[in-house]
Structure formats: C-alpha cells, structure tokens
Amino acid sequence: MSRQVSATINGDAVDFLCEPEETLLDVLRDRLALTGSKEGCGSGDCGACSVMLDGRLVCSCLVLGAEAEGRVIETIEGMADGKGLHPLQRHFLEQAALQCGICTPGFLVAAKALLDRDPEPSETEVRYWLAGNLCRCTGYDKIVRAVLSAAAEMREA
Amino acid sequence: MRFEAPETLDAAVTLLHGEAGLARPLAGGTDLLVQLRAGAVEPDLIVDLKRIPEMRQIAAVDGGFRIGAAVTGAELGEHPDLKKAWPGVVEATELIGSTQIQGRASLGGNLCNASPAADSVPAMIAAAAAVTVAGPDGRREVPVEEFIAGPGQTCLAKGEIVVAVNLPPRPDHAGDAYLRFIPRTEMDIAVVGAGVSLTLDDGGLCTHARVALGAVAATPILVPAAADALIGTNGDEDALTRMAEAASAACRPIDDKRGTKAYRIKVAGVMARRAAEIALERARSC
Ligand SMILES: Cc1cc2nc3c(=O)[nH]c(=O)nc-3n(C[C@H](O)[C@H](O)[C@H](O)COP(=O)(O)OP(=O)(O)OC[C@H]3O[C@@H](n4cnc5c(N)ncnc54)[C@H](O)[C@@H]3O)c2cc1C
Ligand code: FES
Ligand code: FES
Numbered sequence: 088m089s090r091q092v093s094a095t096i097n098g099d100a101v102d103f104l105c106e107p108e109e110t111l112l113d114v115l116r117d118r119l120a121l122t123g124s125k126e127g128c129g130s131g132d133c134g135a136c137s138v139m140l141d142g143r144l145v146c147s148c149l150v151l152g153a154e155a156e157g158r159v160i161e162t163i164e165g166m167a168d169g170k171g172l173h174p175l176q177r178h179f180l181e182q183a184a185l186q187c188g189i190c191t192p193g194f195l196v197a198a199k200a201l202l203d204r205d206p207e208p209s210e211t212e213v214r215y216w217l218a219g220n221l222c223r224c225t226g227y228d229k230i231v232r233a234v235l236s237a238a239a240e241m242r243e244a
Numbered sequence: 245m246r247f248e249a250p251e252t253l254d255a256a257v258t259l260l261h262g263e264a265g266l267a268r269p270l271a272g273g274t275d276l277l278v279q280l281r282a283g284a285v286e287p288d289l290i291v292d293l294k295r296i297p298e299m300r301q302i303a304a305v306d307g308g309f310r311i312g313a314a315v316t317g318a319e320l321g322e323h324p325d326l327k328k329a330w331p332g333v334v335e336a337t338e339l340i341g342s343t344q345i346q347g348r349a350s351l352g353g354n355l356c357n358a359s360p361a362a363d364s365v366p367a368m369i370a371a372a373a374a375v376t377v378a379g380p381d382g383r384r385e386v387p388v389e390e391f392i393a394g395p396g397q398t399c400l401a402k403g404e405i406v407v408a409v410n411l412p413p414r415p416d417h418a419g420d421a422y423l424r425f426i427p428r429t430e431m432d433i434a435v436v437g438a439g440v441s442l443t444l445d446d447g448g449l450c451t452h453a454r455v456a457l458g459a460v461a462a463t464p465i466l467v468p469a470a471a472d473a474l475i476g477t478n479g480d481e482d483a484l485t486r487m488a489e490a491a492s493a494a495c496r497p498i499d500d501k502r503g504t505k506a507y508r509i510k511v512a513g514v515m516a517r518r519a520a521e522i523a524l525e526r527a528r529s530c
Contacts, residue, residue: 088246107247107290108280130278132431134344143318143347149277150348151270153247154292197343218430219342 094155096121097165105152112136114152115162123163123192127221134220137193138162144200146219163192166199174244175199175237184233186224194220198234206242210235249292253299253378253407256291261380261403263289269405270294271314272348274341275357298407299352302326307413313352313375313406321346330411331526332420332439332519336367339424342431352406358392361434361459365392367422369456369466370439373411379404389456392463417444419526423519424458425511427502434459435503438491438515440523442474448528450474455487455520460495460512467494470516479524487520488513 089104096119103118112129115121115138127133129148136147139161166173175198178184185191194217201208201216208216213234214227222230250256260267265288270276279285293299299314302323309326317337320326327334340349340363354364355375368388375391377384380403388409391399400406420441426432437458445451455470469490477483492513497505 090247107245110277110281129281131274131341131345134342137344140347143316144344145347146274146344148281149273151247151273151277151290151292154249154270154273154294156249200343215430216343219344 090153092153092156094157095159097161103152107151107153109152110148111138111140111150111152111155111160112147114155115147118152121162121164124196125189125192127189127193132219132221133190133193134197134217135190135193137196137220139196139200144197161196163196166195173199174240175202175234178233178237178240179230182229182233182236184225184229190220190222190224194222194230198237201234202238202241206238208235208238245287246289247292248289249295251295251297253296253405256293256296256405257378257380257403259289259291260405265289267291269356271299271350271353271356272316272345273353274345274349275353275359293352293405305410309411310376311351311409311411313355313408314350317341317346317349318343320351326411329414330371330420332422332441332523333364333367333371333373333411336422336424336437336439337364339363339422351409355388355391355409356398356400356406358394358396358398358463359433360395360461360463361437362464363422363424363434363437363458365464366437366439366456366458367420368409368411368439369464370422370441370454371411371420372441372454373409375409376407377404378407383407385410389464389466394462415443417446417448417527417530418442419523419528419530421519421522421526423515423522425515433502436460436508436511436515437464438512438519440516440519442471442520442523442527444478444524444527448478450477450479450483450524453520455491455516457491457494457512457516460497460508462496465494467491467516469494474520479520484517484520488517491516 125135127135424437442453453471473487497508
C-alpha cells in the first residue's frame with residue numbers, strides 16, 4: 088500500500104507517494120526525477136547512490152523511501168549553487184577525475200561530507216573515507232588528487 | 245509488505261508480536277535491505293526502530309555504558325568517553341563496512357543478523373556485554389555470548405527486540421582490543437576476528453581476561469582457555485604463546501573461498517595474540 092511521505096530534499100519541502108519496499112534511491116530517481124544519484128550495485132558496495140540523510144553519508148539504495156518521513160536529504164543535485172559549480176565539482180572536471188561518470192555523483196557527495204567535517208584531510212584519510220565508493224575507470228588516483236586540491240582551494244577561500 | 249515506524253518500544257513490540265505473517269525489525273537496514281532486495285526475506289511487516297528514543301541513545305550508567313541497539317557505528321566513533329573506556333568495542337564496530345555503511349549500521353543489527361563473522365560481536369563478548377531484550381512478557385538481559393544460536397539464528401522469541409547493549413564499568417588498568425584479518429584493508433568479511441579484554445593489578449599482573457573469536461565457528465565464541473593462559477601472568481612471551489595455542493585449539497571453522505580450515509586455525513592464534521598485545525598496552529597506560 089503506498090503511503091505519503093514528506094521530507095526536505097536539497098532545502099525544499101517535498102511530498103511523495105511510495106510503496107513500502109521502494110528504496111530512497113528509487114524514489115529519488117523514479118518519482119522525483121533526481122537522477123544524479125546512480126544505482127551501481129543496489130547492495131551497499133559501490134557508493135554510487137550516496138546521499139546525505141540528516142547530515143550522515145548513507146547509501147540511498149539501503150534506505151527505504153518510507154524512512155525519509157520528516158528527514159533532511161541532500162543529493163548531488165543540491166551541490167552546485169545554481170550559478171557556479173562547487174569547488175569539488177570543478178576540480179573533478181579540471182583534473183579529469185572521471186571518465187564514464189557513473190561513480191562521480193557518489194564520490195562528490197561523499198567527498199563533500201568529508202571536507203565539511205575535516206577541511207584538511209591527509210591523502211590516507213581521503214582514501215579510507217572514500218573506500219565505499221567504487222570506480223571502474225579512473226584508478227582512483229585522480230579522484231584523490233582532485234579532492235585534495237579542492238580542499239586546499241576551499242581552505243584559502 | 246507494510247512499513248511502520250512507531251515512537252515507543254511498547255508500540256514496536258505490539259506490532260511485531262501481533263503480526264500473523266513474517267515481521268522484521270529495521271535498524272540501519274545494511275543487512276535487511278540487502279536481503280530484501282535479493283529476495284532472501286519477504287516480510288509482511290517491517291518495523292523501523294529508529295524513531296524510538298531509547299534505541300538511539302548512548303548513556304553512562306553505573307560506571308558503564310548503555311548503548312541503544314540502533315545507535316550507528318559513526319555515532320559510537322564520535323563518543324569520546326565510550327572510545328576511551330572501550331576502544332576495542334568501538335574499533336570493532338568502526339570496521340563494519342564503509343563510511344556510508346557506518347552512517348547506518350548498528351550494534352543491534354550486527355548482533356541480530358547473527359553472522360558468524362559479525363565484527364562487533366567478538367568485541368562485545370570479550371567486553372562481557374549483555375543485551376537488554378524487550379518483548380511481550382517484559383524485559384530480560386542476555387549475555388552476548390548466549391545470544392546467537394547459529395548462523396542467522398538468535399535467541400529472540402516472536403515480538404522480542406534488542407533495546408540496548410550494556411557495557412560494564414571499567415576498573416583502572418583495563419584495556420580491550422579487536423583485530424580482524426581480511427585480505428584487503430577495507431570492505432571485506434572477516435576471515436578471522438579476535439577480541440580481547442583484560443584487567444591488570446597495580447603490579448601489572450593480569451587479574452581478569454576474556455578472549456572471543458569470530459568467523460571460526462558457527463557462532464562467535466568465547467574462549468575461556470585462552471583467557472586462562474593470560475590470567476596470573478604479566479602478558480609475557482610464554483603466556484602469549486599459550487593463549488594463542490588455546491585460541492587456535494578452540495576453532496571449529498569451515499573451508500570457504502576466504503580461507504581453509506587450517507589457515508583460519510593458525511590465523512586465529514596470531515590475531516588473538518596481537519589483540520592481546522594491544523589490550524595489554526592499553527591496560528598498562530591507564
Ligand atoms: C557494503 C557492506 C559492508 C559490510 N561490512 C561489514 C563488515 O565489515 N563487518 C560486519 O560485521 N558486517 C558488515 N556488513 C553487514 C552489516 O552492515 C552489519 O551487520 C550491520 O551492523 C547491521 O546493522 P543494521 O543496523 O544495518 O541492521 P539491519 O539490517 O537493520 O538489521 C539486521 C538484522 O537484525 C534485525 N534487527 C536489527 N535491529 C534489531 C533489534 N534492535 N532487535 C531485534 N532485531 C533487530 C533485523 O530484523 C535484521 O534481521 C556490511 C554490509 C554491507 C552492505
Ligand atoms: S547502488 Fe547503493 S551502494 Fe551501490
Ligand atoms: S568514472 Fe567510470 S566508474 Fe568512475
């Protein structure tokens with residue numbers, strides 16, 4: 088039986104209907120047309136579906152849509168401020184930290200969560216924090232460099 | 245399937261107990277949702293426990309700690325007092341999955357999923373933790389080592405929920421540690437896990453110890469013989485060697501793609517010994 092859920096998504100109050108077995112990822116993509124979050128595995132292994140739920144980084148494929156009632160959700164769609172890209176997004180582009188791009192929204196959301204709590208992570212810290220995000224294309228190195236250089240730029244700003 | 249998110253424990257118990265079909269509590273969902281999506285379980289009712297305040301709190305009680313069963317790994321890691329008193333329990337919980345999984349995974353879920361390889365369980369057993377269980381007949385306390393009945397099986401009756409994990413008070417010169425062996429550095433299932441908790445007297449002699457192992461039997465196991473090898477010693481080479489042998493001797497592992505029986509038996513001794521060395525170091529420094 089579908090139920091009505093009210094949540095805050097990227098700062099907006101949003102109401103949606105969902106089935107009890109539907110995941111938050113399905114709701115975002117199929118009901119709300121927020122297709123930035125990707126489904127790589129559907130089992131918590133790849134991080135392509137990463138979103139913030141009440142300030143915590145989570146895999147939206149392992150959250151039920153119904154759990155979102157009253158919660159605050161941030162997705163990749165809320166990352167750029169409308170005029171310009173977030174420094175992380177810019178550094179990913181400038182440093183070719185993506186190829187096919189499937190993993191990119193998840194990496195960006197996860198990396199932002201890290202920099203919001205620690206503006207100066209070491210390379211090792213970045214690698215551990217992002218261990219739940221898989222990329223089949225880049226070999227990770229460029230992603231890690233992009234995160235570190237975005238962090239450096241953000242500290243100067 | 246129905247979904248309910250009650251705000252009181254009583255309401256949750258009533259819902260779970262009253263369901264004629266299959267009912268499942270939901271904490272972080274990092275096991276349950278994977279199983280749902282794989283079609284491995286098909287519940288008629290899911291009861292989200294995360295809106296029940298008691299399930300989400302960490303409280304200092306009588307010198308020990310009471311950790312709500314749905315508290316996440318990330319929240320445990322951010323609790324300085326708990327980390328100081330029980331570093332082994334916290335490090336074991338923090339090993340569960342990635343940052344994303346840590347944002348959801350709970351001690352209650354790790355225990356109730358009842359995997360032989362669950363990382364937090366040997367650490368909780370070594371810590372002499374007991375869980376508070378609430379059900380239609382009221383509350384009871386169960387030592388963690390008696391909670392898991394077999395792979396995927398617990399001692400919970402219909403309608404029962406784990407409410408909290410209780411960690412006892414910590415005397416001076418006490419330390420705990422958990423180590424797991426996996427072939428990579430992150431995101432893998434334990435080949436062997438070892439938890440050790442011990443207490444030293446003022447002269448550095450071990451007065452109390454508990455050793456528990458994961459992934460080497462159908463359930464995580466307490467190994468009294470390994471603890472006995474430490475008690476009355478100062479953790480010297482001979483004591484550590486005997487404790488490692490006792491740990492290996494207690495293993496009843498299976499052969500699988502992660503490791504053979506012989507390999508697990510050997511590694512269990514090595515991990516138990518290294519965990520004991522860390523626990524000793526921690527106990528000496530506080
Ligand atoms: C990518 C990934 C990596 C993982 N890595 C690890 C790892 O390294 N080590 C490890 O040990 N595990 C790992 N896990 C498994 C899982 O994350 C843990 O077992 C976690 O602790 C489960 O907690 P949860 O709150 O998400 O449980 P849930 O999925 O919500 O629940 C698990 C089970 O317990 C029941 N349950 C939950 N809470 C209660 C309660 N309070 N009372 C009664 N029953 C309850 C549920 O009905 C369900 O059957 C991993 C999982 C994923 C997806
Ligand atoms: S789709 Fe969620 S972790 Fe892969
Ligand atoms: S860019 Fe293709 S998976 Fe990462």
